[in-house]
Amino acid sequence: MTIEDCYNTLYLSVTIGMLILVGAMVIRSIIGPRITDRILSINMLGTMVICTIAILSQYLGESYLVDVALIYAMISFATVLILAIMFLPVKPKEPKFPGFTLKNGQAAGKEAEK
Amino acid sequence: MIFEWIRFFIVAALLIAALISFASAVFGAYRFGFVMNRMHSAGIGDTLGIFFIVTALCIASGFNMDTLKLLLLIFFMWFTSPVSTHFLGQVEYYTNPDLSKHVQRIGGMLGDEKTEAELKKKPDKEAEDGAD
Structure with a gap:
């Protein structure tokens, strides 16, 4: 058994393990009770797919697959960001702290109120 | 090797x-x-x-x-x-809507009427103390 066979077996077994974890995350995204559970599961799934693509680029000896992984990372980030912004309220409630209040979008202290 | x-x-x-x-x-x-x-x-x-x-x-x-x-x-x-x-x-x-079951925020949760009333009351009290 040469070292090439050992590397191929290692990459293949790690890829199969990642495939099982990706399947588990797909099930998690289906049964997630709220929308944030689903978005978070898709985020973790994207990370695992990126790692799988990076391993496959070594396994197949194709260096362009690393570029695919980079693009996948950017698209995964954009997906999470756009979904999160979509489900945020348009104008979130202003946080009210005991020391100061928000007036005209700027923080005004007690002295400014007087 | x-x-x-x-x-x-x-x-x-x-x-x-x-x-x-x-x-x-x-x-x-x-x-x-x-x-x-x-x-x-x-x-x-x-x-x-x-x-x-x-x-x-x-x-x-x-x-x-x-x-x-x-x-x-x-x-x-x-x-x-x-x-x-x-x-x-x-x-x-x-x-x-059920956030207060899971997390706590220092100073009270947003949207909770009781804590918001307390927060409104507290600065006034401090201002009165300062005036006295």
């Missing part, structure tokens, strides 16, 4: 460590009952898992153009993972 085998065992150990960290992330996603706990376990896979994978592949391939691309990948993932987690936390905070 012996150095090749040493390199192989280092790569194998790093890849198995990555697999274990991803498995712990998935285990946490099933084990925890609330999104903000699940974000914690998702962070393990986003940072530690991808670090082990990229380090293993850099050692396996040697120094070439792929190494720089993989380092760019790890740089990108380490900067974007906290941003997406922060946005998800914001969505959860502003849209979950």
